[in-house]
Amino acid sequence: MKFATIGVDVGGTNIKLGLVHPQGKVIARTSVATQSFTSHKTKLIAALAREIGAMMAANGLNRNNVGGVGIGLPGLIDYAQGMVGFLPNIPGWRNVPLAALLRQKLRLPVFIDNDVKLIALAEWKFGAGKKTSDLICLTLGTGVGSALILNNRLYRGPGNSAGELGHVPLNEQGPACNCGGFGCLETYIGNRRLVARANTMMGRKNMTLEAMHALAAAGNGKALAFWKETGEHLGNALVAVVNLLNPQKIIIGGGVSNNYKFIFKTVRDVLDRRAMSTPAGMVKIVRASLGDDAGILGAHVMVHNAHES
Amino acid sequence: MKFATIGVDVGGTNIKLGLVHPQGKVIARTSVATQSFTSHKTKLIAALAREIGAMMAANGLNRNNVGGVGIGLPGLIDYAQGMVGFLPNIPGWRNVPLAALLRQKLRLPVFIDNDVKLIALAEWKFGAGKKTSDLICLTLGTGVGSALILNNRLYRGPGNSAGELGHVPLNEQGPACNCGGFGCLETYIGNRRLVARANTMMGRKNMTLEAMHALAAAGNGKALAFWKETGEHLGNALVAVVNLLNPQKIIIGGGVSNNYKFIFKTVRDVLDRRAMSTPAGMVKIVRASLGDDAGILGAHVMVHNAHES
Numbered sequence: 001m002k003f004a005t006i007g008v009d010v011g012g013t014n015i016k017l018g019l020v021h022p023q024g025k026v027i028a029r030t031s032v033a034t035q036s037f038t039s040h041k042t043k044l045i046a047a048l049a050r051e052i053g054a055m056m057a058a059n060g061l062n063r064n065n066v067g068g069v070g071i072g073l074p075g076l077i078d079y080a081q082g083m084v085g086f087l088p089n090i091p092g093w094r095n096v097p098l099a100a101l102l103r104q105k106l107r108l109p110v111f112i113d114n115d116v117k118l119i120a121l122a123e124w125k126f127g128a129g130k131k132t133s134d135l136i137c138l139t140l141g142t143g144v145g146s147a148l149i150l151n152n153r154l155y156r157g158p159g160n161s162a163g164e165l166g167h168v169p170l171n172e173q174g175p176a177c178n179c180g181g182f183g184c185l186e187t188y189i190g191n192r193r194l195v196a197r198a199n200t201m202m203g204r205k206n207m208t209l210e211a212m213h214a215l216a217a218a219g220n221g222k223a224l225a226f227w228k229e230t231g232e233h234l235g236n237a238l239v240a241v242v243n244l245l246n247p248q249k250i251i252i253g254g255g256v257s258n259n260y261k262f263i264f265k266t267v268r269d270v271l272d273r274r275a276m277s278t279p280a281g282m283v284k285i286v287r288a289s290l291g292d293d294a295g296i297l298g299a300h301v302m303v304h305n306a307h308e309s
Numbered sequence: 310m311k312f313a314t315i316g317v318d319v320g321g322t323n324i325k326l327g328l329v330h331p332q333g334k335v336i337a338r339t340s341v342a343t344q345s346f347t348s349h350k351t352k353l354i355a356a357l358a359r360e361i362g363a364m365m366a367a368n369g370l371n372r373n374n375v376g377g378v379g380i381g382l383p384g385l386i387d388y389a390q391g392m393v394g395f396l397p398n399i400p401g402w403r404n405v406p407l408a409a410l411l412r413q414k415l416r417l418p419v420f421i422d423n424d425v426k427l428i429a430l431a432e433w434k435f436g437a438g439k440k441t442s443d444l445i446c447l448t449l450g451t452g453v454g455s456a457l458i459l460n461n462r463l464y465r466g467p468g469n470s471a472g473e474l475g476h477v478p479l480n481e482q483g484p485a486c487n488c489g490g491f492g493c494l495e496t497y498i499g500n501r502r503l504v505a506r507a508n509t510m511m512g513r514k515n516m517t518l519e520a521m522h523a524l525a526a527a528g529n530g531k532a533l534a535f536w537k538e539t540g541e542h543l544g545n546a547l548v549a550v551v552n553l554l555n556p557q558k559i560i561i562g563g564g565v566s567n568n569y570k571f572i573f574k575t576v577r578d579v580l581d582r583r584a585m586s587t588p589a590g591m592v593k594i595v596r597a598s599l600g601d602d603a604g605i606l607g608a609h610v611m612v613h614n615a616h617e618s
Contacts, residue, residue: 164585168548240553274490276473
């Protein structure tokens, strides 16, 4: 059975809400600044309940014609328990039974999961990963997020922490990473590191990735070299994924993925050159296709999957 | 329904056959040298049919009281199609429909898969991975084999090539590997490389891994350093697996896994130090428990799974 849902995407900057049509189109949207509610977790929970209720009211909906609420959050989430383990960028959230708390307030089914996992679910169901049983979906940004669909299912891992491509080590003697590890992919291609590297390569202090993209598009040799180097690091990490998991697709997205168009060819070259021929020969590298709606749509897919299982 | 099966483990040296009791015990064994039959693929196929028939006859069994035949082979196998893609160490095998050919000869259900995948299946069902939904099973030897159980299922990958931990790169500028890649784990801890390294470290020309094990057991500092270095390389590759897949167990086996007892502590230390805390905190490192029977028992599990699905 198909039904409308409310999908919520809690980001560090904004909380985005969408009313999703049974067929998977976002038919209404609202957004509030996250910062206003981060002083205490009860504030954020109350804001979520209020905004969800307001969206339903504004669209003439009640509990009888909404199938459920799905929420993506940036952190370690236990989907099965509806529990927020922790949110690295929003203090005070540790082992909070968010799904149960909201279920009580809204008297609707509520499901929660990690935001990148929901993006992968959305791309698999509606986007660049349609009809693909096995894929990895990346979001490139400040961090390098990723999630896995294996055998047509979101692969969460027994502790819900699976999919951390950003923390696959590229070198045994690599730079220290925030995660405690060394040489993680994120220490090479996380946004802050890329901006610092861009400044060094260009001999400037104010480079942005948008500017590096524009310079590369105009044929600037240093900017092209910058993106080639970035693509090589990403490709090298993906060699591990391709040899280990043999996925059919690598989906590359994230808020700034347009800036990354110069890395696609390099990533392809690295896989062809360095990964094993069977899995390298079958993996496709594609851009994410759902843009900013992916988190909301993934929340919708999660609610439907939960009803079906 | 439970039934007896014939499990066959085709190795580079020997073909081992076992009659497996419905409950998963090997109750009769035979073995023939692989080399006698490698001149042409029809010879090997005929030998397999003959040996399987002989084992049934010797144990007073016929087609009515054997549920099927399972065969593990060292190479790329398409389980669903019953097809041998290729066997790197036995020439002349490329796209051979082995299951169908043997089914015709034996008039019994025949299933085939990669040998390391069957070892993982056996350890998961009967051995060190019992009651574990998500694990990686390694076989350390000339090559570094591995296979994945994810969500209580053998994860083969869409092209049947999943699980190649041996070809996870440890360093971007690493040594060239036989697979065409660079810096693969196998180039650091494959047996040939380990023996060469042992000779260098000991200033000798005839070291064996057994000798390095004995020296380490006797407290030899160089031998202990050798195993520590080996464990660090393996641990660093496993950081990628732990962060990417969040498995509950890492099972380490292989014909010579006894020699590796000195690496277990180092692997643990590396994961605790370098992997993310959530997945590192829950993963157990254990030794494989089924020894030489693992391949035959895994073939038995495969036949049962095929009947149940």
